[in-house]
Amino acid sequence: MDLKQAFENNKNWIAAKKSVDSAYFSNLAKGQSPEVLYIGCSDSRATAEEIMGAKPGELFVHRNIANMVISVDLNVMSVINYAINQLKVKHVIVCGHYFCGGVKAAMQAQDLGILNPWLRNIRDVYRIHRKELGTILEENLRYNRLVELNVQEQCINLMKTATVQTALKERGLQIHGWVFDIETGKLIDLNLDFTAILEDIKEIYNLG
Ligand code: CO
Secondary structure (H helix, E strand, O other), rough: HHHHHHHHHHHHHHHHHHHHHHOOHHHHHHOOOOEEEEEOOOOOOOHHHHOOOOOOOOHHHHHHHHOOOOOOOOHHHHHHHHHHHOOOOOOOEEEEEEOOOHHHOOOOOOOOOHHHHHHHHHHHHHHHHHHOOOOOOOOOHHHHHHHHHHHHHHHHHHOOHHHHHHHHHHHEEEEEEEEEEEEOOEEEEEOOOOOHHHHHHHHHHHOO
C-alpha cells in the first residue's frame, strides 16, 4: 500500500461520511459503547470490521498472532477486563481463520525464537485434541480443524478468567467461537456448546 495514498483515502472518507451526516465525527468523539469484544488474528487478510460489516464504535478489537487468549499476557487480559468490566460488552467473539500462519507455524518442527512460547500454546491445543486430529489424514483438513479447535480452546481460556465467570453468571455475557474462511470470504459460527463445555470444566476452573 502506498502510504501517501492513505491520507488521500482518509480525506475522501471524511467527505463521504460528512455528506451523509455532518455531525458524524463530533458524535464519534462523544464516546464509545460497543456491545462486542472481538479477539482475532493479526493477519492482514482477517480484518475485523470489514468481514462483518461493522462501523466505528461497534467493535472493541484485540488482534494478536493466532487469536490467542493467554492468561499471563497483560495485553489481551487488559483488553478483556476493560471490555467486560468498564464497557460492559454483551458478546465476546474469538475469531480464527483458515490459512493462519501462526497455527501453521505451530505444526512445524522449527525454532522460531521469541515466537516459540507464544506458539507453544497452539501445540498444547494440538496435544489436548491429538486423538481427533490424528484421525484426519489430509494435512489441510487437519490444519483447518486445528484452527477451529484453537478457537474453541481460546474461548475456554476466556471462561477460566474470573472476569468472564462473573459476567457469565451475573449478566449473561455471551461467548462466540467463529472462523473466517479466507478462501471463500465466509464467516462461520462454530456453534460451540458452552453450556456443555462449562459443565465439563467447572469444577477445575471455578473461581467462586
Ligand atoms: Co492468523
